[in-house]
Amino acid sequence: MTEPRSGPRKEGGASGPASLFDPGTLLRLGAIGLVMMGVVTAFAWSAGWLSPRRLTQARMMDALAAVDGVHPGFRRNHAKGVCVAGWFESSGQAASLSKAAVFRPVRSAVIGRFALAGGMPFQADAPAKVRSMALRIMPPDGAEWRMGINDIPVFVARTAREFRDLLLATRPDPATGKPDPARVGPFLAGHPDVARALALVGARPISPGFGDDTYRSLDAFRFINADGVSTPVRWEMAPMQPGGPAGAVTGQDYLFDDLLTALGRHPLSWRLMVTIGAPSDPTADPTLPWPADRRQVEAGTLTLDVAQSEDGGLCTGITYDPLVLPPGIAPSDDPIPAARSAAYMRSFTLRAGEVKLPSAITPAMIAAKERP
Structure with a gap:
């Protein structure tokens, strides 16, 4: 029997398997x-x-963990917090600076969060601990403006790598539980900008609580108006509640307890004050303050009237990414917001897959303070 030979290729048909050496x-x-x-x-x-030597999201998370440890299910920084909600009412005065819908004369829904700096979700409240306000502002047009702002005058590092190195230099010594002067001293000597910024942070006035504190963007952004004109800005939320001297420090959660008590009595409000930068003002270095005489615009009023525990609260699944910006607001050449954006996303990915203990600020604590 002879081996059959393949016939001629038919039109539109296959000609057999191709050789690997074809x-x-x-x-x-x-x-x-x-x-x-x-x-x-x-x-x-x-x-x-x-x-x-490249700084990655994982290495930043490792640096945060070196300072405060790992607490599964919680944010890697600003871990102790509480959700809040309310609205932002534009004054219309910033509409000439930015085409963002949030600055038109409208009311925008807000989901926010107050927190203490650091990765320890059960840390004791303390007067000088850095406090933060995070906001997700949602105007009717569907755009969003997210921010994480702090009650300090400047940021403590110029770049993400410098911040990471500061964390490692100030991490607690296992033997004492405090930073090792043998690490901190040489680091600050080699980073005079960080030393200057830390001095400004340490000298800031301390308010009694969250409700009468001022929260600042620290980083520079750009407002872009309908004509395409770009303006460098920083901003702050200035409290409308009267302030006073810091009271007695009582209780593990006294700052949050005072906030819940205040919200249980009446809404709390802040004015959004936008500072207009001059051409000479630094936009790429958040460790440098802008001159105090820069023009400010009162862009609107933030009002918060509801608190919720992070155990099921509206803010729990939100990353307050500073690069979630509406048309009319853009990043500047400041490198910190991009680094924060990447770190927040990594933190969210990690905590989303972890089992979390109940938060320090529980639903029962909030229910006890709610208005009847």
């Missing part, structure tokens, strides 16, 4: 290999494997 097949396999190599290389680069 030039066309080799080209296709080579192209696939190049694509796979590119994917693997990109993954390795993003993970930092090909650049041991």
